[in-house]
């Protein structure tokens with residue numbers, strides 16, 4: 158990998174968004190993910206190589222460090238921000254078909270439920286692993302999931318629920334979505350959710366943490 | 380802040396079961412009047428709440444109250460508080476919540492009349508305003524059903540009124556995840572304080588009109604969330620400690636507006652409130668492991684007046700229904716504290732010391748809850764001319780306490796944690812004490828689409 162891509166990977170791993178960003182202190186004043194991506198493109202690097210060789214491995218490392226409790230969420234969020242700054246320059250190549258996203262992931266906290274911290278972590282990690290994420294927010298009804306799936310054929314759906322009284326809302330939404338899209342893959346999670354519940358409501362996969370969801374999606378995309 | 384002097388300024392006087400301003404309830408509890416009582420919190424198992432299930436919902440709450448009170452009676456309890464924290468549907472359609480209060484209150488009355496068991500209901504409607512984003516804190520239509528529930532629910536038997544209000548949460552949600560302490564100050568000490576002034580005036584009005592008790596408001600969505608995230612190792616414990624300390628300045632506003640306690644259980648800011656204002660408090664620790672884990676299992680009870688468990692689902696365990704089992708756990712803890720109190724100051728102080736020492740140096744969040752440190756920090760929390768200055772002073776004192784414990788070798792924290800200490804200090808010191816200056820400083824760095832200043836009177 159070229160020096161430039163190595164530097165870009167480092168910028169993403171340590172959350173250096175752009176030159177002006179004060180964080181991390183050890184990279185102060187240096188180019189960040191935004192400038193480095195632009196330079197790489199100007200020097201003729203393939204957009205897909207930038208994504209596959211620099212950005213995704215950097216986010217993989219971040220995910221790994223997070224799983225091993227070596228960094229906290231803010232470091233992960235900054236890395237995701239740096240990745241976002243790089244992706245901004247790659248966007249046109251997704252549109253032209255030069256690079257392909259691993260797929261689209263539609264995520265929301267189910268109707269009646271406002272807990273969103275876990276959901277946000279899941280979306281961030283999935284985005285970092287190369288998926289295009291559509292975050293529908295909280296209190297999301299079946300209709301919104303269905304409408305978004307229609308607009309994004311082939312997408313995978315993720316749902317989060319934290320209340321015992323919204324687990325049934327999750328069950329209803331899974332059923333509604335299944336009615337229209339019998340083969341769609343649905344991943345669920347949240348503190349009260351279990352494997353048994355996943356089976357019971359005919360979702361495809363339950364993960365107790367974001368890492369499990371990322372792994373499952375990786376296998377799906379393979 | 381109204382308070383310029385601590386009501387309790389000696390750590391030895393900050394003790395479980397004893398509050399300078401005890402609260403008497405209609406059925407004879409004297410909270411903070413010399414003994415600790417259990418406060419049971421419970422919730423539904425997996426089910427939805429709608430027309431078709433409402434009978435079953437009501438049956439669950441009747442079963443919970445009946446089972447818990449019978450167990451309390453069997454264990455010769457001196458009194459119990461049942462906390463009814465409503466779920467969305469019960470506040471949106473207040474009649475659902477009101478009916479549940481009635482059902483449980485009839486059971487309380489039966490146990491009181493028949494067996495002399497003193498039991499009361501704490502009614503905690505959920506803050507519906509968080510369903511709207513950006514939140515309409517002052518003009519939301521959702522305030523109507525919330526206050527209908529406060530009003531009619533209190534008349535139906537919800538004698539203690541509380542809430543976990545959410546003013547400022549639209550800013551704190553992301554500030555928490557970014558460990559942005561300035562953002563947390565803005566969320567809690569600017570927006571939160573202003574919203575507390577607004578909502579607690581109204582709650583106190585209802586309480587006074589109906590002859591009920593305005594309890595208190597915990598910073599659940601802020602400080603408890605921080606603790607849960609730190610326990611999952613998502614954010615540093617030292618950061619969660621700062622959030623907890625500054626949450627005192629937000630939660631004390633309920634008392635300034637007329638709340639008299641007991642402060643709510645998931646507000647571990649309670650000990651500070653007790654020292655500053657003298658009101659009785661409720662706390663949860665090891666007994667709340669059914670709802671979330673925590674690093675303060677024992678120390679949380681050191682100066683509490685009600686001992687609680689957060690929510691437990693009404694599901695069957697081998698011993699019986701879970702709320703009944705939790706009632707028993709709470710009762711045994713409370714019995715121990717009460718026997719210590721009866722034996723006199725020496726026994727009570729010994730038990731308190733053991734509860735404190737078993738946790739104190741295992742986590743900075745426990746460290747700041749030792750009664751000695753509560754008094755030290757509380758003195759600083761009232762030192763200042765503005766809420767912001769109060770919060771700054773308290774937070775900086777807590778940082779000093781953490782650094783002293785590290786320097787003495789009594790507490791150990793990994794480098795990942797200690798690296799945050801100088802950053803937190805610098806950030807906190809940079810906050811201007813004047814509210815308008817602080818707002819001016821923060822507005823350019825915050826996503827202003829998330830909140831509406833005029834909804835906070837700004």
Ligand code: B1M
Pocket residue numbers: 269270271272273274275276278279314315316317318319320321322344345346347348349364365366367370422423464465466467503504505506543545552599600601603604607608611670671689690691
């Ligand atoms: C798609 O694939 C996947 C894969 C993995 C997935 C996934 C999807 N989704 C999640 N995961 C997984 O990955 C994440 C990272 O590891 C994890 O996500 P989690 O979300 O589990 O974990 C987060 C990172 C950290 N955890 C959390 O953020 C939740 C912690 C607890 C303490 C909690 C919090 C913080 C809050 N709450 Co709420 N809250 C509780 C919670 C206790 C608990 N045991 O969970 C719980 C869930 N709440 C409860 C209650 C009662 C309520 N809450 C309410 C409000 C709030 C706050 C606003 C104060 C705050 C939420 C802040 C926010 N922005 O989300 C109210 C309801 C609002 C609503 N309609 O949703 C209210 C009704 C309280 C009230 N009366 O106002 C209880 C549930 C009771 C029940 N019947 O189920 C509760 C157990 C606490 C309690 N009181 O005992 C995994 O589950």
